[in-house]
Amino acid sequence: EKSCHLSAALFGEDSEISHDQLYELLKYAALGKCHNAAQPSWCHVYHQSHLAGVVVVVLHEVSQLHFYRFYLQFKHLRKVFQHRFTLTPSTNFLTSLYGEGTNLKPQNTAQVLTSTSSECVTKSSELECDPIIRRYGEKKQGLTSYTLTLEEQKKNDYPIKGAPGCKGYISTECDQQRTDSSPLFGLDCEMCLTAKGNEVTRVSLVDAQGQCLLNELVKPESTVMNYRTRFSGVTKKMLLPVKTRLSDIQTRLKKMLPHDAVLVGHSLNSDLQALEMIHPSVIDTSLLFARNEGRRFKLKFLAKAVLGKEIQCEQRTGHDPTEDARAALELAQFFIEQGPAKVAELNLEMLLTAEKLAEVSQNKAASQPKGHEIQKQLNNPQHLSKPCFLDCLQVTGQKPLLLGRQGRDSSGLCQSNLSTSNKQILQRALEDVPLSTFSIIHFSLGPEYTASHLHVGLYEKVRSKLTDMLTIYAGPFEENFCLKSVKKEFGRCGPIQSLTVVTETFQPYVCIQYEVLEAAQLAVESLNGAEVAGSCIKVSKANSKSPTMLDCDVLIEALERDVENQGVIYVSGLKKSLTETDLQEEFSQLKDLETLFLPKDLQSGKHRNCCFLKFRKSESAMDAVEAVNGWTVKGRELRSRNALASGHLWRWIQQMNQSSGKHGEHIFPEQTEELSDSEQDLRKQVKKLDHHIKKLYRSLQRNTLCVVLFPGVNSTHGSQSGLGLMGIKDAGGRSAC
DSSP, X not given: OOOOEEXXXXXXXXXXXXXXXXXXXXXXHHHTTGGGOOOOSXXXXXXXXXXXXXXXXXXXXXXXXXXXXXXXXXXXXXXXXXXXXXXXXXXXXXXHHHOBOOOOOOOOTXXXXXXXXXXXXXXXXXXXXXXXXXXXXXXOOOGGGGSOOHHHHHHTTOOOTTOTTOTTOEEOOOOSOOOTTOOEEEEEEEEEEEXXXXXXXXXXXXXXXXXXXXXXXXXXXXXXXXXXXXXXXXOHHHHTTOOXXXXXXXXXXXXXXXXXXXXXXXXXXXXXHHHTEEOSOEXXXXXXXXXXXXXXXOHHHHIIIIIOOOOSOTTSSSOOHHHHHHHHHHHHHXXXXXXXXXXXXXXXXXXXXXXXXXXXXXXXXHHSOOTHHHHHHHHOGGGSOOBOHHHHHHHTTOOOEEESSEEEOTTSOEEEOTTOOHHHHHHHHHHHXXXXXXXXXXXXXXXXXXOHHHHHHXXXXXXXXXXXXXXXXXXXXXXXXXXXXXXXXXXTTSOEEEEEEEOSSSSOEEEEEESSHHHHHHHHHHHTTOEXXXXXXXXXXXXXXXXXXXXXXXXXXXXXXXXXXXXXXXXEOOOTTOOHHHHHHHTTTSTTEEEEEOOBOTTTOOBOSEEEEEESSHHHHHHHHHHHTTOEETTEEOEEEEOSSOSHHHHHHHHHHHHTTTHHHHTOOSOOOOOHHHHHHXXXXXXXXXXXXXXXXXXXXXXXXXXXXXXOEEETTEEEOEEEEEEEEOTTSSEEO
């Protein structure tokens, strides 16, 4: 069994993901190459066809603010999911998540899946009736099982040695015994109409990797009566300088094809007839994807429905034979790799019907325009709806599962079952998730914990905690110490947000607030007890006895162990003029270096004097910390330590820093109030929620994609961004990244 894994460039400033991008991921993970589902633009799912399922956990009315305020309580989430991203809050989160226009009705815990076994029987019966299953059975087989027999070739008008009408045809002489390891080649020709009949004007051959081996224009022997430019793309002007004849192509094909070659094409009999060649071993994709009553799927439809590829586009004149040859080859490879049962489950007949209905609907809409309404939509493309991939899942015979207090009824509106507890939802999920390939589970903290006034208090406490963690005190200094020297020395640890002199003490001290957590920690670790500006000083965090600082050391340790920071180090002391290219060159000798992130000021866009280096292995990152400490780059001595906030948290801290002092204006207009009792209860609820997710995650099969979403808050009281965590569960129970 192949192991699925996920890669995503969610590093530093690239950690913000839109709802459309999230939709891309869920659609591709759920549907694969069906329904034109393509790999998402911002991450990559490896071996999608081997995914055991997709589980989306939605924490209703919860934002990233909750995650960082209760970071220590979310013990499971921070240890398991390496990939994190900021999620823009949405006024209609469910619609943006699922797509629009779904008729899928969610199930609540009062409903029982009594029909599960009968549904399985029905599905099994439907599969048995499928023409693909009737022809090939359900088990995977090697490619030789899908090559046409001699009888099938005769029946479908393939050129056969000694058959009437095949006199003078050239044999490819590929007469060696075929095996399941024999090489596949995709073949496609474009033809024109001559006095003789169909004659080849263009030939394309691709190998098993899709590489083009031959793409040649051919001059017909007889007078051309119709170039069929609309389909072939070949014009009279294109053929005027061509000297290649059919006999030349025949000779080249004979030389190029090994003795055990298997040719693949769509209605390949037409191509071989036009080439006047005989080949004993063929796979015809128009017959491979079998239909009832002798009908055949078009190559264009199969490419879109199975591979998610658009070919034979209307904007282009004529077909591209190389593109068609490659599509036919990939279709055969998909069929062989996945097996008949998986192909039958695609329910191609229903997909074709749905496509035709959509075309009819579009044509109707085009013939009956609504004037200003259509113009309004065109002017506001964000109002155009996107299809719901959950409906697409149902069309392919898969049953999505929706559980929780929040769901959607047939009109697309939210429906609630407030009497349902998280514990009941979890119990139902543990029973039903294994029966579904796509599940969405809604948990909630409850309305008493998600009120807007609670968000105000949480925001203030998180901002205060971060400010304390970013702030250090240094001193004592002499009365007339050089402030510039102090700023320069402490600036080597990282970018400084503010520096003030504390004069209320007997001797002067300085209070420094950094922009990044690593800088403050590095200053304490490297400058405490050092001589700065002529004084031997002490460096410490803000009042360590303050209630907000009591768990500071625990938080720092937890951040260092956070999976998001594994294999990432922080480097400071850089010249601000250095570019990413310069740094790539400087650090190229470090073993297993994967990528680097050079932070910029979110307002000015200028580079900071620090960077983050990400390594493929944690051991290499640890070695790099020792190696980099003391390095000199462009006359500057570098300092380094393990990262604390390299990914998503880094961006969030920058935003918190910028909103400092004006946060009420941008986040919530109301006044902060004491919420200690409520927050204590909330802390317990968060801990329970984390435990529920841990229990659900442990029950998932290997190779299951799990996405946990904190949707964020977007209301009349203000907004808080959401947060997403994701990973594919591996054999050890961790997320495979």
